[in-house]
């Protein structure tokens with residue numbers, strides 16, 4: 001468990017980088033829209049392509065890099081009413097099945113979104129804004145990447161539940 | 175679609191095709207072209223072909239219809255190539271502004287362009303260059319786009335400069351830039367709210383499409399007699415799926431397409447007439463372009479000419495036959511009874 | 523396997539996986555994907571699902587979710603609302619029930635600037651729940667108050683749901699907004715009434731536990747000047763948002779960004795901005811945003827399954843024998859929609875059901891505008907019903923209160939609003955059509 005914790009610390013660093021990318025994007029998005037509103041009202045001219053940039057660049061950057069951090073923060077909802085009533089061994093088996101199912105489904109999502117990203121790259125998918133085209137495909141790669149990080153988190157959770165006696169949905173309980 | 179649905183050789187097996195659009199079921203292209211087309215195909219094949227329909231983005235969203243057809247998510251769909259200028263850079267040609275046209279002229283020219291055998295580059299026609307993976311059934315374009323405002327009028331050149339209009343496509347942004355109109359980009363669903371509260375002054379829009387977002391209540395000044403292009407669409411199928419269809423089905427589909435093409439275009443005209451009537455009753459003004467101040471007319475017209483050249487250059491820079499394309503489009507528009515500014519008549 | 527068998531298997535799976543405690547978004551992902559495999563086979567999936575996560579997130583309209591939450595965080599971290607609740611408590615002379623009424627009313631007020639019930643619920647959850655808890659509300663009731671108050675944004679204009687409906691049915695959005703005003707306020711009144719009943723019941727049970735000392739201690743800390751500054755700051759924020767939207771300076775969507783920015787400025791003026799302030803505000807906002815987005819992506823995938831299974835159509839086909847009785851059809855439709863909104867995210871329900879419902883509504887000669895408002899009310903209620911109640915999850919996410927507990931109270935709010943407001947709307951359609959009619963003349 002100790003060496004796992006060490007590796008997990010590196011992984012936590014990666015997640016922190018992710019949430020900072022998202023945090024800066026979120027703050028940037030706020031400022032960008034505010035500047036757009038001010039320009040439109042003062043100069044009656046908005047940032048050309050403003051809404052396209054917000055939706056295609058700022059939103060994905062604000063959401064996806066943070067997902068792995070969000071996942072391990074314990075904020076994601078589930079109905080724990082029934083699970084808590086089971087005995088520890090049964091609870092443990094259930095959590096095992098859940099985590100494996102989670103990994104399987106996330107694996108599929110990674111595969112599908114990766115294929116989409118690769119095809120986007122091949123076609124150099126772009127979006128029109130302000131009279132020209134801006135590349136979109138680099139952002140597609142954020143998605144398989146962020147879901148892959150959640151798989152890594154789940155592998156840690158799986159490992160923890162093998163080693164530790166107390167079953168849990170989180171690698172590190174708060 | 176599913177594997178059991180391939181028609182193959184036998185011609186009496188029922189073929190169920192999955193048809194989709196990201197547009198609402200009430201959109202004219204769906205309700206007055208696609209639906210009649212499907213009904214006609216069912217009728218002509220005595221029910222051998224059946225359609226399962228998905229509208230309003232419940233299966234495929236705008237502008238993913240083309241991809242969905244090619245990757246087999248659906249069998250057939252209304253494809254809107256202008257929304258993907260990165261994939262179909264030459265589709266925007268129908269959005270180029272004109273001196274004169276109407277829904278029928280625009281529609282016929284679009285159909286002629288899709289069927290054109292003029293070789294644009296490396297011996298390839300327009301359709302081969304842009305839509306080679308698709309079986310294309312041309313459908314009517316929209317009515318011509320107009321400029322409508324919530325009240326702002328264009329009495330002098332200074333009225334035009336700095337007016338803020340929503341631009342629905344890349345061509346309109348180029349055009350706005352050329353005439354000094356400030357472009358506002360915004361999703362269509364946000365527009366009603368922003369317009370009604372005066373966030374900006376108007377939009378390029380086709381009158382027949384107003385009701386989709388309730389703009390008939392907002393627009394009070396519309397410029398007619400000058401045309402800001404036609405939005406296009408086609409019913410698309412993958413080339414492979416098309417080849418799987420039995421011959422009698424292929425014939426039925428072609429015939430049905432012939433039959434629904436014109437009524438589909440006329441629906442836009444009917445819709446716009448009703449809306450113009452209603453808008454006039456509510457105090458809306460429709461101003462003929464030729465009645466505007468001479469200098470104002472010149473600003474708009476010069477903008478049209480510049481936009482054509484900008485578009486051609488943009489395509490040439492991508493290695494596409496921009497110059498040949500705009501000449502072909504000009505000739506088709508003129509052939510069908512439309513008109514372009516004089517400056518464009520002489521380009522060679 | 524035929525569609526009906528597949529639908530039954532998948533619905534059973536949904537319930538089973540929910541009960542065993544799988545994350546909600548994972549339940550939707552898993553059952554949606556398995557359902558699609560059963561219906562269409564595996565090869566169909568990549569083309570259908572590969573672009574789903576990106577398309578769902580890359581939306582301008584959805585910027586309201588992170589930005590309104592960010593505004594709430596800025597306001598919360600600068601202590602403005604906490605002090606405001608204290609003032610109200612003081613004015614109400616210790617009548618704690620006023621705080622609940624205040625929270626729901628603020629939800630309605632915020633609804634007039636926000637289009638998204640989820641975002642408003644999260645904001646309310648952050649600022650109101652700690653105060654409600656201090657004033658002897660149980661955690662589940664406090665959570666339900668915040669969720670219900672926030673869900674009002676779904677029906678009180680501007681409303682994303684009404685916009686989607688207007689687009690799908692070509693009904694003027696402005697008229698829908700006006701029509702939704704009275705029913706929206708009615709939903710609010712019902713929520714307040716239910717809240718008061720719950721509150722009374724709880725006070726009888728838990729009177730002994732009240733901890734009056736902490737309340738008094740806390741109140742001593744607030745000075746008069748501080749109160750003045752805080753009231754001023756709060757009024758300015760609200761004023762800027764309202765005036766900004768209604769004077770056309772910015773759109774309701776942009777109001778999210780402007781609101782967050784003004785909240786940030788207020789915190790700056792109150793001297794609260796430092797690294798910790800920014801870190802906490804941003805991270806908390808991102809947690810909630812990530813959660814909502816994951817569920818929305820899951821709901822979208824599940825919605826694709828529902829759509830391809832023809833479930834809505836099969837439900838509607840069963841209505842055929844009762845078409846002669848419009849009121850009965852409407853009651854059935856509202857129950858079906860209620861169930862759909864329970865399981866599926868609101869926008870997805872609108873998009874998948876309107877094509878099926880519209881022909882029936884037209885045949886029954888029901889006013890499209892009225893029906894839009896009606897659907898909006900049911901959708902709003904769906905935000906607080908299990909298992910997919912985004913408002914409740916938003917509140918649970920920010921407050922740490924278990925969603926099951928909130929749902930149990932939320933369900934009472936929901937059923938009361940469904941019976942009373944929808945019933946009133948069927949009996950007296952004028953409450954939705956009267957305002958738009960009189961305005962258009």
Ligand code: NA
Nearest residue numbers: 633675678680
């Ligand atoms: Na609202």
Ligand code: NA
Nearest residue numbers: 863864904910
């Ligand atoms: Na629900």
